[in-house]
Amino acid sequence: MAHEIIQYSSRLDAPNARLIVKNLSPDRVGFLIDSADNGDISSILLLHNEQMKQAWYQSVIRKRCGTVTALEWEIVSQSALKPDSTRIDMNLADQMAVFIEEEIDSLPSFEPSLNHWARSIPTGISCSELVYEGTKIKEIVNVPDTRLYMKLWESNVLRILTDSEPVFGIPTSDDPMKWLIHFPDPKSGPYPFIESISRANLPIWLITVLNLSTWSTFCERFGMPIVVANIEQGADDATVKAVQDMLATLGSAGYATFKGVDTSITPIEVNRQAHPYGDILQAMQTIQSVLVLGANLGTDMSGGSFAAARVQDNVRQDILNNDIKGEQNTVQELFRRMCQLRFPQFDADVIRMHCPIFRRILLENRDDATENLAWSKVQWGIEHGYVPDDAEVFDMLGLTMPQGFVKTDPDSDPDPEAIENENELDG
Secondary structure, eight states: OOOOOOOOOTTTHHHHHHHHHTTOOHHHHHHHHHHHHTTOOHHHHHHHHHHTTSHHHHHHHHHHHHHHHTSOEEEEOHHHHOTTOSSSOHHHHHHHHHHHHHHHHTOTTHHHHHHHHHHTTTTSOEEEEEEEETTEEEEEEEOOGGGEEOOTTSSSOOEEOOSSSSSSOEEGGGSTTTEEEEOSSOOSSSOTTTTOHHHHHHHHHHHHHHHHHHHHHHHHHHSSOOEEEEEOTTOOHHHHHHHHHHHHHTTOSSEEEEESOOOOOOOOOOOTTOOOHHHHHHHHHHHHHHHHHSSOTTTOOSOOOHHHHHHHHHHHHHHHHHHHHHHHHHHHHHHHHHHHHHOTTSOHHHHHHHSOEEEEOOOOOOOHHHHHHHHHHHHHHHHTTOOOOHHHHHHHHTOOOOTTOOOOOTTSOOOHHHHHHHHHHHO
């Protein structure tokens, strides 16, 4: 299969982006949102790159995506997940798991692809090209989002803009094994990206941009002193020019010169405490935090109770689990394609049942208050004659009790064989 995708091109991509973002207005953004709802995703994807230039929005998006990519991952055989299943051939499941681990180890583009798919969480879609060498996937090439396109009259057919097809692109449906389309948050319907974060952020982003522009104009007009120079009558043009150059050199962007005229300028005074620009900006940033991070108190520090923080932490955990599930769906599709090439004698159902699982390793949050209460109960029980058994102790320590575990009495005589082994190690 030909390797046709090229990376970001200033010749093809930059002019399109400038055309989209030029002279943005509420009416213009509303038209782009309506177009996206009807399936035209190219404008939304180009606008997302502009949105990511905003510092606050970029920080919350990176936090959302980094929460997934920062986790370690593992490949788990179906035999380990379902050891008692009678429908799974344990040997075949282990063979596929070993095969996938070897393939991923020899595929350096796999880890960058995970990052690429995570970065598509705000846009709701991304695509990667699978480059084959015989019956083996040699490389994963991540398609820039500026190359994704969809015709309004085609239902859910993603196209890729290339040098050979720079206008309408090539449809991914013509060669589905070549393209791996990632939906971070799968939805039903012909256009699964209608509810994307980037689309929802567009009005917020526009308000922020217009607010900053108005704020800059306000500061320029009312926050800058006007310098006035009175020059004696009869001064030549060279003297006037020298005074003007001096005023400009002093850093004043607003100045005036008058010849032989006693002139005074009184600037319009404004209530500098009443302008709402800072409050508007903070409000928009709070809404973006709610949109991206689920109103987590880590980004909205306006206050709240401990119970409210715990509830929001649970919401954050649900968002993380959903992002991990979307990633897992795409990785599983990649694994199934690898197994289909390696084990062509089995049909798709057998491959699906025996294909290993890609899994992120979640870090459990410690609940210190609950742990302290549990240990206080144990201490109270010991003081009143209750001794917990070994299983309870291992459970409270968060450890798995080994099979055949025998508790050693610290007051008993030491094992001579153990002492001899310890001396050998010391020697």
